[in-house]
Structures are given as C-alpha cells and as structure tokens.
Amino acid sequence: MKLDCIMLIDDDEATNFVHKMVISQIDCAKEVVEAHNGQEAIDYLKERAGKQPQPELIFLDINMPVMDGWEFLEEYEKLDEDQKGGIVVVMLTTSLNPHDREMATKMGVIHDFMNKPLTKGMLAELIDRHFGNSAQ
Template sequence: MNKKLNCILLIDDDDATNFIHQVIIKKAKIAEQVVTTLNGKQGLDFLTNSGKYHNKETPLPSIVFLDINMPVMDGWEFMEAYQGLSESMKNQIILVMLTTSYDPDDKERAQRIPEISEFEKKPLTFDMLNRLMEKHFPEK
C-alpha cells in the first residue's frame, strides 16, 4: 500500500473500543489521521464542521466506522441525518456499521440503507481492514 487514506472516523461511545480500533488502524498504516467521536451527533458535527468542529480544518474521512447503540444520537439516528448530507460528500465516504449487534433485524435494516457499504461485527481487525481496503480502495 503506497498511499494512505486521509482520515478515518470512528463513531462509538466506548473509549476502550475506540482505543483498540485506533491502535489497529495506526498499526495497519492505512490512514494519515484517525478521529474518534463518542456519539452520532459528534460524528455529524465532525462531517459538517459544526459544533465543536466549527471553523476547524477537518479532513473528510474516507471511512466512517459507526456503532449502533450510543447515547445522544445512536447509529440509526445518525443515518437519518447523514442521508440529508450532500451526495458529493457521501460519495467520498465508505460507511461501515461496526457493531456488537447479533440482531438479524439490524443487519437487514442496514442493508436497506444504500449509504451503508458494509455491516461488520466488532472488534475491528487487520483482516477486516485489509478486506475493506481491497474492496473499496484498490488503488491505495
């Protein structure tokens, strides 16, 4: 892999999970920057340069890893708001729902949302990252 992704965004309320996922991404050397947010609202603020990200130069992430169950704004509520973002922005982002949910209804619901590229089980692994990179970023 020659070029790295500009940014990966983790949206998950669990600090330990975010820490582990950051370590895996950094060891894989696939991204210049890894940003974590603790709920869907913060993730949306990051994408739209609003809230605490207002007037900050934040790179558009190439991949967003989204948890389902979070306080403030959960993954499904995030997706409702995300669908209202510009097509030009969404077309640059691979959105991966990364969850501990084993509920088949969650997977079916995710598959009905065109903006969700993948539905994966936690934790993030090197194999999962490699598979995602080969599928969605073969030129990297």
C-alpha cells in the same frame, strides 16, 4: 498511499483505542478522528465541509447515547454532498440482531456490516474492497 482520514463513531473508549491500534498497525490512514455519538459526528462533518481531510471511511456503532447509529444515518443522508465527502460507511457493532443486519443492508448508505472488534484482516479486506490499490 493511505487514506487521509478514518472516523470512528463509538461511545466506548476501549473499543476506539483497540480500533485505532488496528488502524495504526495496518498503517492505512494519516489521521483517525473519534466521535462519541452520532451528533458529534454530524457536527464534525458539517464543520469540515469543503476542508481537508474529510473522512473517507466511517466506522459506525449502533448503540450510543445522544444520537445512535440509525439516527446518525438519517441525519447523514440529509447532509450536502460536500459535507459527506467521499465516504464509505461501515456499521461496526456488537449487535447480533439479524434485524439490524437486514436494516443495514437495505440502506444504500451502508457499504458493509461487521461485528466488533475490528481486526487487521477485516480492515485490510475492507480497504482493498472499497479503495483498491489507491490506499496502498
């Protein structure tokens, strides 16, 4: 069994391309959705409320135009439960700032904090940790 949907929230097309390739190699999702900033992601989640597939895993960048990762999280926490879906949120960033990692770990909505790029090993470990055998 695979996840129904993984969402990438990142404004960098090359990064999204690489991450989609890694997800495809692991073959762990039926669908991958891209949002190029936090606002696009919030709009998508609101629009998809109660519909399938809702993202089960979100990879969130910090630095993006329009609405960055932190602003996305503020808006995400205001969503109704049916708009959030059963979502595991992973901050995936190039930030080496210890403050960013510390902030992310204090937020209950963030399940993991990882540095880009996503690798097959990182993804497999993440899927196993948060979804167990249900994603295999």
